[in-house]
Amino acid sequence: MSNHNFTNQNFRGYNQAIVPEIDEGLARTDSQTPCGEFLRRYWHPVALTSEVKETPKEIRILGEDLVIFKTTKGNIGLVHKACPHRRASMVYGKTEDRGIRCCYHGWLFSPNGEILETPGEDPSSKQAAKLRETFKLGAYPVIEFNGLVFSYLGPMNKIPEFPHYDAFDIPGNISSPYRIDYNCNWIQVLDAIMDPVHTSFLHGQSSGIQFSKGFAEIGEIDFYERGTQYLGCNTRRINDNVWVRVNELILPNFTQAGAAFAADGTKSRYFGRSSFTRWVVPVDDNHCTALAWANFGKRGDPLEYNNQEGFERIEAGEIANRTFEEKQKSPGDAEAVEGMGSISSHKGEHLMPTDQGIMIYRRRIRKLIKSLEEGKEPPQPQKIKGEVVRTNGQDTVLKVPKRNTNDKEFIKMICSSVMKMQFDLEEMSLKDRDNHIIKNLSEMEKSGNFDRE
DSSP states (O other), X not given: OOOHHHHHTTOOTTTTOSOOOOOHHHHOOSTTSHHHXXXXXXXXXXXXXXXXXXXXXXXXXXXXXXXXXXXXXXXXXXXXXXXXXXXXXXGGOEEOSSOEEOTTTOOEEOTTOBEEEOTTSOTTOHHHHHHHHHOBOOEEOEEEETTEEEEEOSOGGGOOOOOEEGGGGOTTOEEEEEEEEESSOHHHHHHGGGOTTHHHHIIIIITOOSSOGGGGSOOEEEEEEETTEEEEEEEEEETTEEEEEEEEEETTTEEEOSOSSSOOXXXXXXXXXXXXXXXXXXXXXXXXXXXXXXXESTTSBOGGGOSHHHXXXXXXXXXXXXXXHHHHHSOOHHHHHHTTOSSOOGGGOOOOGGGXXXXXXXXXXXXXXXXXXXXXXXXXXXXXXXXXXXXXXXEEEEEOOOOSSOHHHHHHHHHXXXXXXHHHTTTSOHHHHHHHHHHHHHHHHHHOOOOOO
């Protein structure tokens, strides 16, 4: 059989068989790596409160093997896995009121790593006394907040204030903690929040309707870079309505979006808030976890999704426990990002204008990493100590029939006006800001005046 037709079709498999390189600077997050050092300058959730018990639990965060436990008095400790005496695993330790005792030789450690007892040694031993005074088991500070346990894994002389986001205080919201584990690098999961186009295809066309029909509409895309906050807006026309959906990233890994199930573009909605308040935390270079609150209520998602299956659908569009065939038929976020491999070959990407959000946030992280290497500490989410961080992840749906004008430009103008109004009100108190945004959106809808320049 002649191969003439094949050669004319210019197949390129052979020429492109070499696997492209990964982005080492962003993908490698273990201790002593530039990105790992950058991430260690921030507070991260490391576990659900419900996972932390008097029986120690082994966890891995930023490539480091750790043990988390609760003393019999209820204090939480996060320590290195290996006992400094003979490297026995502290996951087999026994918790007491003052700390955790190594199973091998009975050394007792406090939650901050202090060596409280070395019972096998002579009580008069100067060597043992000196060790107890000068050495500690590696440990990290923790804060338990609303069902999540946070830790700071960086140098203690650089410890930042624990950030408080306005999403923590939305009246009437019920926030339920959850975790979803991913078998891939953290950047692959984080990228999705700055990729508002993927919702139209993955969640609305490729896999059928995972959230609502409105998601399948391909809207107009806008991006905003505001310090360490990045916003990706997908503004869709749904019949006589305009739906402004805003995805949000605050560096290094805090993410929000609009509702998963509460908004579909068919009914007016004013500054509806995010379905999740979420951090994407590297476990190691090949795994990461999303630790989050799913948000329910008038400005969140419907309460009927306040369960494990609901958390999984909100997080990834599909439930986790499915057969491979089911995943092929209806892939969700997990299949999309894990399908890239445990670490994506970033150098083989062909980024397009709709990937602008991904390009600009990655670029900023690289700059912050370089600055840290040069001795400049990275900025924290709160610009002023003690301030509550204002966020913008949301859904707004306004009744705005088409006009005798270019509709694409018209709905982009609506998005711009909505976002500018929110930004202009950021200095207000939280309650006043929310009330003013909702009032202004209602008035914009009634008046049909969207020009806020």
